[in-house]
Structures are given as C-alpha cells and as structure tokens.
Amino acid sequence: MILEIKNISKSFGGVHAISNTTFAVKKKQIYGIIGPNGAGKTTMFNIITGNYKPTNGEVFLDGTNITNLKNYKIVHCGIARTFQSIRLFKTMTVLENLMIGMDHDIKYTYLESIFRLPRFNKEEQKSHQFATEILKNLSLLEFKDQLATSLSYGNQRRVEIARALATQPKILLLDEPAAGMNHSETAQLATLLQKIRDDYDITILLIEHDMKFVNHLCDKVLVLDYGKAIFEGHISDAIKNKDVISAYLGDKKYA
Amino acid sequence: MQKPSKNTIIYTTLAIIFLIIAQSFFDDYTVRILNNIAIFIILATSYNLINGITGQFSLEPNGFVAIGAYVTALVLLTPEMKMDSFQLEDPHPIIMAINLSLIPALLLSGVIAAGVALMLAYPVFRVRGDYLAIVTLGFGFIIKVIAINSPAWTNGAIGLNDIPSLINLYWTGGIAIITVIILLNIIYSKYGRAMKAVRDDEDAAAAIGVNTMKIKTYAFGTSAFFEGVGGGLLAILLTTISPDLFQFFLTFQLLIIIVLGGLGSMTGAIIGTFLVIGGSEWLRFLDANINLFGFDFGAHPGLRMVVFSIILIIVMLFAREGLMGKKELSDIFKRKVK
Amino acid sequence: MDILNFIQQVVNGISVGSMYALIAIGYTMVYGVLRLINFAHGEIMMVGAFAAFMAMGVWGLPLFIAIIIAISFAILTGVLTDKIAYKPLRSAPRISLLITAIGVSFFLQNTINVFVGGTARSFPVAPFFDKVITINSIVFTPTLIIVPVITLSLLAILLFVLHKTKYGMAIRALAFDIKTVSLMGVNSNQIISLVFVIGSSLAAVGGIFWALSYPILTPYIGIMIGLKAFAAAVLGGIGSVSGALIGGFILGFAEVMFVAFYPEAGGYRDAIAFIFLILVLLVKPTGIMGINFEKSRF
DSSP: OOEEEEEEEEEETTEEEEEEEEEEEOTTOEEEEEOSTTSSHHHHHHHHTTSSOOSEEEEEETTEEOTTSOHHHHHHHTEEEOOSSOOOOTTSBHHHHHHHHTGGGOOOOHHHHHTTOHHHHHHHHHHHHHHHHHHHHTTOGGGTTSBGGGSOHHHHHHHHHHHHHHTOOSEEEEESTTTTOOHHHHHHHHHHHHHHHHHHTOEEEEEOOOHHHHHHHOSEEEEEETTEEEEEEOHHHHHHOHHHHHHHHHSGGGO | OOOSOHHHHHHHHHHHHHHHHHHHHSOHHHHHHHHHHHHHHHHHHHHHIIIIISOOOOOOHHHHHHHHHHHHHHHHSOHHHHHHHOOSSOOOHHHHHOOOOHHHHHHHHHHHHHHHHHHHHHHHHHHOGGGHHHHHHHHHHHHHHHHHHOHHHHOGGGOBOOOOOOOOHHHHHHHHHHHHHHHHHHHTSHHHHHHHHHHHOHHHHHHTTOOHHHHHHHHHHHHHHHHHHHHHHHHHHHSOBOGGGSOHHHHHHHHHHHHHHOTTOHHHHHHHHHHHHHHHHHTHHHHSEEEETTEEEEEOTTHHHHHHHHHHHHHHHHOTTTTTTTOOHHHHHHHHHO | OOHHHHHHHHHHHHHHHHHHHHHHHHHHHHHHHHOOOOTTHHHHHHHHHHHHHIIIIITOOOHHHHHHHHHHHHHHHHHHIIIIIIGGGTTSOHHHHHHHHHHHHHHHHHHHHHHHOSSOEEOOOOHHHHOOEEETTEEEOHHHHHHHHHHHHHHHHHHHHHHHSHHHHHHHHHHHOHHHHHHTTOOHHHHHHHHHHHHHHHHHHHHHHHHHHSOEEOTTHHHHHHHHHHHHHHHHOTTOHHHHHHHHHHHHHHHHHHHHHOGGGGGGGGGHHHHHHHHHHHHOTTTTTTOOOOOOOO
C-alpha cells in the first residue's frame, strides 16, 4: 500500500466535512474518489496534501506518517496535486511553471545564485532538461516559452499535470482533471494518464464526476457521501450498490 | 544558462563610463543629485524585490535605511569624535570600541538591517503577508522612538554630526551597479522564480512544494540588507543624521518610484528613480510661494506631497502596470528581435 | 503604587482604551468585508477631529453641532475614499488596494496640512470638560467619564445593529463569504458603503474624544493613533467588533500602566502597541476572539 488513509475526520466549526473515513491505495493503481457535490472529496485531497489538518486520523505515505507535515514538505515526500480550478502562475511561461515544481530538486544555495557559482549553471541546465523532457512527453513542448495562462483550457490542464509531475511524485492527485473537457479531450486525457502511470511508475488518485471516464480508467473507486465512505471497490459493483444509487438519486444533478 | 550575458557587460560598461565622466566633469550640484539617484536606485531596486517581485506589501525602507545610516555613521566616527558629539550621555562602550573603514561599515549596516528584518519576518510570515505592511510601518516609528530614547547609542534626538564625507560617485554608482546585478542574479534563479510564484499564487506555490515562508524571508532580508547599505551611503552623503530624517516620506517616495516604474521590473525601478528624484527637484517650486496670474497664493508647504500622493493613486487606478509592467529591458529587446 | 493611584490609572486606562476601541472598529469591519488594512482610517479620524476643531475653534459653533459636522465630514471622507479609490480595485490584486490605501492616507494628511498648516493647533476644550472632580483624591474630569460611557453605548447599539437587523446580518455575512452574499441578493457595494459609514462615524467620535483628552491637533496624528488602533484590532481578533473593544481596552490599560509603573521609560509608550502586535502574531494570529479568515483556499 503506497497511501493509507486511516480514520480521517474533519470538521469545520461543528460541521462534519469528513467523518471516520479509511481507505488505501496500491502502487500504480488509478484510484477514483467519486460522490455527489459537497461529499467531502476536495476536503479529502486537502487533508492528504497537508493543506488542512484533520480533526482526527492519520495519513501514511509508503508507511511513513505524514499527517502533521506542512503542505510543501508533503510534496517533497512524493505527493503532488492539481487543482479543481486551474492555478497556474500567470506571469510565468510554461517552462517556468514546471521549474517551480522542481524547486526542491534544484540544488544550489542563495549565495551560489547571487555569485553565479558553477553549481548554478549545472543545476539550472539539468532541471531545464528534465522539465523539457516532461513537456515533450505530454506534447506541450511547442508551448514551452509561452505564458502558461495564454494556452487553451485543455492545454492549461495538461500543464498543471506536467507541473505536478515535475515535483517527481510517487502519487499524483488530480482534482476533476476532465472538468470542462469534451468527449475527445476526455478520451485523450484518459490515454495520457495511463501513459503517465506507466512511464513514470506512478500511482494516481483522482476526483471525477464523469462516470464514463472513471469507469474506463479507474481500477478501484471510493464513493463518498456527506463525508462518509459508503462504498469501496470496482466501479461496476458501485453502480449496482443500493447506498450509492440512493446517494446519487438524492442529488438531482445525477438523477 | 545565465553567464554574464553580452547585454550585462554592455550596460555595466556604459554605466561605469558615465560615472567616470560625471565625477570628473559635472558640477557639484549635479554630482550631488546623481549621488542621490544612485542611492535611491539601490533602495528602490531592493524595495522592489519584496514588493514587486515577491508581491508582499511592505513599508519597511525608512526603518532599515535609518538602521544602516546610524550603524555606518557610528562606526565611521572615531572614538574622539564620538566623545565630542555625544552630549546627552556618554557613548556606550560598544559604540566606543568599534571603528571601521567604509566598506566594512556598509557591510555591517547591511548585515544588521538584514538581521533585524529576519526577526520581524518570523512573526509576520508565519501567518501570511497581510500584516507585513502594518508591522513594517510601525517598525519605522519604533526605530525613531528607540533612536530618540537611547542617547548612549544614538545621541538621542540631536543625532550625529560630522560624519566623514567619503561620498563620491564611484562608491554610490559602483554599489548601485553591484546591487542591481546581484538582484537580477537572484531574480533569474530558482529563488527569484519562487518569489514570483509566491506573488502570483501563494497557496498554489506552497501546494506544489515551495517553502513560501522561507522565500518571503529571503526576499525581505535581502531588501533590508541593501536598504541598510543604502542608508550607510546616505549617512556619508548627508554627513548629519537625526531620528527625524527617516520619516515615512522616504518609504513613500520609494513606493511611488517602483509603482511608477512598474511593480516587479528592475528596469522600471531605475527609470522611476530618475523620474521621481529628478521630478522631486523640479517640483520644489510647489512648496515655495505660488504666484499665478498676478495673484499671490502664498506658500503651501506639503503641496508637493499632495501631488505625489495623487500621482500614486492615479497610477494605481488607471495604469496599474506602471511604465514597464513586469518586463525588463532585455525582454523588450528580445521581443523586437523576434 | 498605592491603591488610589492604581484606581486613578484604571480610570485613565478605560478612557484611553475607549478611544482605541472606537477607531479599531473601523479597521476591523473594513478588514472583514474587504480584507484590506485601510491605512486611511487613522486619517478619517484626523479629518473628523479637524472638522470639529474648525466648527468650534474657528466658526464658534457649539459642541453638539461640531460633533455632527465632524461625523458628516468623516463619513464623506470614508465613503468617497471607498467609491473613488477602492471600488475600482475590487478585483485587482490585493497589493494594488493596499498601495492605494497608503496613497489615500498620505493624500489626506498632506491636503489637510496644505489647508491648515503643519503647526499644532490647540483644540478648544470647553471649560466644563476640564472641571476637576476629586473623589478620595482620585481625579476625575467629565471627559474621563463621558468617553467610556458614550463608547460603550455606541458599541451596544452597533452590536444590536449587527446581530438583529437585516443590514447588520448582511455585513456579517459579507465578512465571511462575499459570494454567498451576492447570491442572497444583497448588494455588496451598498453593504461596503454602510461599513465605511459606521467605521468613519465612530472614528470621528474617537477623534473628538482624542482632541478633548489631548487637545493638540496636527494633520499627522492619524498615523500613530491609527497604527495603535489597528494593533488593538489585531489583538482582539481582526474581524470581530467585540474583539476591537477588548483589544482597545487592553492596549489602553497597558499603555497607562506602563507609564505609571515605569515613568522613566515613558518615551517607549508608543512602542507597546507594536510589541503587542508582534506578540499576537507569534502566539495567536487570530487574536483573542479568534476569527479565522483563512478557510477554504482551494
């Protein structure tokens, strides 16, 4: 198990966003978290990535307890994420956005950069190469020197994934990666995610509303409803599950 | 990737040639203004690092300039001069013991200012940048309170006189050039990238692995260092300093400079310095007696500052990007080549 | 220090604290709805104090009318500041708003300076306010009593408005989520104006109290008093009106007691607010009332 979530609860001023949820993700799995709006999916992501501290429970990455680490340290441990609404750095080029993701991996000190000591050039070149490689793999190379926010919506989403990959993660957390995409874009994304999983030997945890996408891609899903896990298993079984059906029927959007 | 580029070498050489010509041939008044401009370039570009590049609104310069000016003045004065000029209390033994030459004095100014900055940065950046402005604004006042109330260290409200006038354009201009090069080296490194990331979206930066508190502290400490050095140069330019000299107006001038030039552009900060310091000399007539169409409107001291604040507000409301936006000179040339 | 002297200091502390509280409310409410440290707020207080000074000292109007004039000028300054300088920047980066606020603050100081001159003016305090009443060798002036009484009444009214009226609830809702309020069909710009009206009028009252207690006016008094009131607001928990009151009183007491116990260090009085500010940030950044504005960033 690469990621273990044990008895996580989170409440905001008395409102329970997540209560006592436990699940685990295997290495190289593509694992989906689904559920109606407001079920606590993004909150779960925020807890795993250290942006929220859980009221109760623990998060383990590769057996190490990472519950109380600061968010940027969790990234260094190997969990990277994308955002539901795109959060690229707007004054920077695509390449620079990726190099922010590599910040921790570029090893020269402040003084070395001030005096342009030899390690500065070596490390910059190395990271430049690595970032370029990722861009090539995600067929974004042609946009390398453009402002990230000037790209099309679909490409911006891909840059977000590329930036997360640049942190060299063990697990990639994607918050609604297919949101706002049309059918062919969604299909492309699914292929891309599988390729990423294989090329980078990576585990993927994703939140998604598009059931076709989840069905096609995910090895296993967790269904959240009102902050509680009501199902964990294969998507084909989830659709038949009584609790899952009633949770979705309760939410008009999916009725 | 970034070896000293051809452009850097060309600009630096041009700047040095200009300094030599100016120091040798220009009259005293012009040289004094150029000295002032060089010092303000140091202050404005370093202030731009925290405000423009890192996007953390700070109002610190007058406090750190004061620290720098006092440190340089105190270590440059000989023990005998200190005994003479300290009228309220005898100088503290530490003050008596230290006597340095200019370069170590300026470095010490910078280091002490940066040290104080780190102490302020910890409580502020532990939270978020929100309170930085008010903490630094308050800090400027506290420095004044301390300077007035610690006569054994600062000679109180009287201040320090007869600071050796070691000023010349080679010092001020040379240090300004070095400052700009160092700041550009920071900006075009992973640290500068992280600073810009913090400016663009602090939460996202932290969420993809940037230690934002550390980055903000680096930027703030670096700004403070150069403001300390600039303060030291100001002390040897003025040769007399007192607690009243480092009012908030100093910070306000620098703010206008970087806003006018374009927050986040070092080129902009340099252009802004020439415009504001030059313009400030020109606008002096506003504070004198105003006589329009035969009517005597009397003298209105402070009118110049009203004009400055209106300029600031107008730029913020209608031309938020300033003259240069976030671009540098090199970016503009690059675009033309393409 | 004997007990009578101590009681005397308590009385003084309550009075000073009341003024900080009145001014702190403006900071805390504007921060609540705009997430802006309104640097111009201290100057709004100064404008109020100067308007009262002009009304009484120059035009010879009675105090009651002077108060109305002062409040009107302060409201006008506050609301115009918002409409002209802040409103166009609602969706701009926060740093632009802060820079504009500092610009407005500097503009107001120096405009008043151009009109009335930078020399200190003495505020015409009616003899009634300085009449000394001595009870058991504790010295009272009517000012010392009137200031806290009016302050507490105004705060009671404000808390009532905030919790029991439609507009008050809209202000509180706006402080937590601008989006929801827009969905609720409340015009957020109207509510923001209302906040400036409330904050500015309380600041004007604070300014008049200040002038009655320390009758020396310069165009620059707003900076220091504003800074201290802001520190009081942070201490109490920025965003909370009762927090502003608590913070104001604590700061007022601390200053008065510090000077009473360490008269030789009196020059450092102005540093206390700053030390409080740093300590709060170190220990509990959300202040005593603990309002957390940093939820839901993603």
